[in-house]
Amino acid sequence: MSRVLRASAVMAAGTMVSRVTGFVRTAVLAAAIGTFALGDAYNVAYTIPLILFDFLIGGILSSVVVPMIVRRQRSDADGGRAYEQRLMTLGVIVLTLVAVAGVLMARPLIGLYSTDWNPRKIEVAIKLAQYILPQIAFFGVGAIAGAILNTRDRFAAPMWAPVLNNIVMIGVSLAYYVKLGLAGTDVSTVSDADLALLGLGTTAGIVAQCAVLVVSLHRVGFRFVPRLDLREAGLGEMGRTAVWTFAYVGISQLGFLITTRLSSGAGERAPGAGNSAYAYAYQFFQLPYGIIAVSVITAMLPRMSRAVADGQLETVREEFGSGVRLVSALLVPSGLLLMVLGPAVTVLIFSWGNMTVDSAVYIGNVLQVFGLALVPFSIFQLLLRVFYAFGDTRTPVFVAFGNVTVNAALSLLAYLTLPVQYIVMGLAFAFTVTYVLGSAVAWALASRRVHGLQGRAVAAGLSRMYVAALPAALLALGVLWLTQETTGLNPLSAAVMLAAGGGLGMVLYLVIAHRMRIPEVSSVVEMVAGRVRR
Template sequence: MSRGLRASAIMAAGTTVSRVTGFVRTMVLAYAIGTAAMGDAYNAAYAIPYSILDLLLLGVLSSVVVPMIVRAQQEDPDGGRAYEQRLLTVVTLALIVVAVAAVLAAPLLIDLYTTNWAPDSDEFQVAVMLARFILPQLAFFGIGAVAGAILNTRDRFAAPMWAPVVNNLVVICILLAFAMVAGRGGSNVSQVTEAQLALLGLGTTAGIVAQSIVLIISLKRAGFSFVPRFDLRNARLGEMAKMGVWTIGYVVITQLGFMLTTNLSSAAGDQAPGHGITPYTFAFQLFQLPYGIIGVSVITAMLPRMSRAVGKGRLDDVRDEFQSSVRLISSVMVPVSILLMVLGPAITVPIYAHGATSVADAIYIGNVLQVYGLALMPFAVFQLLLRVFYSFGDTRTPVFVGAGTTAVNALLMVILYVSLPARYVVMGLAFAYAIAYTLGGIVAWVLASRRVQGLGGWAVGAAITRMYWSSLPAAVLALASVWAAQRLSGGLGFVSALAILVVGGGLGMLLYLGIALKTRIPEISSILGMVTRRAAPPVKQDADAIDDTAVVPD
């Protein structure tokens, strides 16, 4: 537990700074372009490269590439160096070709991810132009992702978690420059100029370029020297394709679900301006924050260790690693999920209610975030369960589980889209997401438990139940703070929202920590103990005055 906790803490620190700067980036974006047509055009264009990368690379990285790199490091005479160089060569060439093709196909891609946007409309034309400026980042992002995967297999977790900070800082500067240059016209698709769109789009790409450079430098400092290798017969591409075809199938299925989400939300935004793609995107980014800080950090440290344990036939170690990871993630995500459900608008008003985004728009984003709070724990556990299969080299089972989850999600989304008024559709999409991942997590747990001969469900369930009980007083305090602040101020505004966050969020989490310590939740004690040890100043002692049995007084 201590090794996993230390590795996760290093990554969590970098991810925390990354997410905080990401918040600032999103705040500036909302200030500059708002949540209506211009915001929807930018977010539609921005989502496409990530969807393509998910399809081609990122899913394969976690499920196939990391275990194969680990195996090459263990089995190849050179410790896997040549294999890593071949892999980086293939990815670089392939993604350059993909980036060029995507830029040429930008109109088709925008049409694919949206609904009811006429090709001659200002919104469609702006989205296409932004996509052409943003899509070249595909090549750089992919190269950086492979570099990060190689670093992770070397237990170098800091750089992949800190590099996005550079990306965020670059884009923040670009967005501020855009806001200054474009002014109020920057939020209007009919007034923004091509030069301003070039600044916005190319600036977004520049952030990814900077992030990739940081990762490549870190890889070089870790002792990796990149030499292009074109002897691809030794790149194990056939084996990778055999393993990766199932992962690509899983990603295709999830991306079809995402495509349905963007189409339904864009259609809702056409009927109710300010209630479309942008509120969905902003709320989803906030929903992903705790998972990104804790969940991704734990998973990134967990997968290489589980892969090594599987390779040595140590199922006990696999079970222990999974159980400790679930408990560690849950100890933070359980109270956070409850507070998200209570404090959603109080979180989003201070972040988004500036410039082109009104208080009402920010409150709606918060309402969507409240619904997403239901999905936080199911989503996090679902992702952990997939890594159990990936550590065994099984990429087929996640496809079937993912297909079922996406099918349920799609069915519920369509039903809610048809049933709900347009202004509530995005909230309905978030609710469908929560239900689908809850059901998918149950199925994945049963299958993974069979694979490793038991996951300790009763023990894990008892631990999580204790965490929920410990969170209830924090939820009551948060609800009381919302009621009192709105009663005193007559509504939710910037000042009242901050007061709610301080009392309901800050004191609520402190209350949870205190109760968790009293009820002896070991993960909280471990986290606080590690923080205390790191924060404590070193004790300066005279080496000559201390023997092996000496006790240092308090």
């Protein structure tokens, strides 16, 4: 666990800065464009290239590419260098073609992810998508560079590179707000030049992020030489393995399509309670997952892949069990605190510029529901890496199909039965139920594969963590009630709630968990204390 903890700490530091600057980026962007028509149009246009990237290459990076690079590094005479160069060449060619095709198909893509939008809103979204879609090529090349860095146990650059992207986007959003002010949310008056500032500025941030990763890859000795002998790239093996990954990503994106269309429809019926509210709440839900779980997952996968290659199932079980407990040690209190302090978080971040306190509170209510999903969602992602370490991309497809079926059914039920202002909250609850059930199914299947996943030890550890976290949640609830009774909910009181309720609550949890001798928490406390003593 100590190796994973050290590697995860390096990544978590970069991810922390990345996510904090991401907080600022999101707040400034929301202040500039709001959560009404323009906000919805931008968020859909911004999401489409991420979906296309995830479908084409993002999904296979962790499930196929990293394990294959590890194997080629071990088996090839040149340590896998030629294989890596072929992989990068293939990525540049394919992703450039996809980016061009995406720009040409912006109109049908926007139509696919929108519901009942008026013609002007659609035109604005199409124009933004045309400016943003070229980032697919840069995003993909950067991701391949990050995957190669990870196989060399160089985790810092992929976690720090997004900081530059966030800084660029903060500058773009500020420029947009300074230029247009309160008129910046009106789709009927926004000009093509204003849309170019938003769209091209968004792409510029990804270009900067890609550049950092490419430079970092060069510094560790990788020299990109275009290689067109792609038959030697193992495309057949990759294709046979990746076909299931494409199916997994496709099924997952079908679920996302359903959620986006339903939230877009809700936003047309109740402005401010639509896709933007869901997108911003989901982004903040991803903050603790990205800082804590992604760091551990990134460090775990190469180690488990090597253990599988060496036939050491016991090592796989140990890596997974310690990873789950390490992740849960901080995600358990984070999830409970989000359930209590969600509106305080979003009021502090979002109630500025073209945003109102009521709009920010609504995003916080959605975030509270997402707080329920934090632990099961993270465990589900860890479970997928067990299958990927074995090169098994087939099993996750069937699990994903079950997830999408459950999520679509519950989301449609929420859309048809809930009052319009609660629809997006219902979609977040459908997401939570889906990952609780999905984690249970994936755990059973993965446990059968490796002959046990230390289930009793993990369950015992989680139970003790929740016991330690409950006083922290009660403290935060008390601070929330007292502050609201005395000052109401505004940015200043929200800051007090977060500092007193969230900050002291997390300290209380760490103290209680340390005294309960929860080893994962003790390891974190001792590591931090050691660094402070230095």
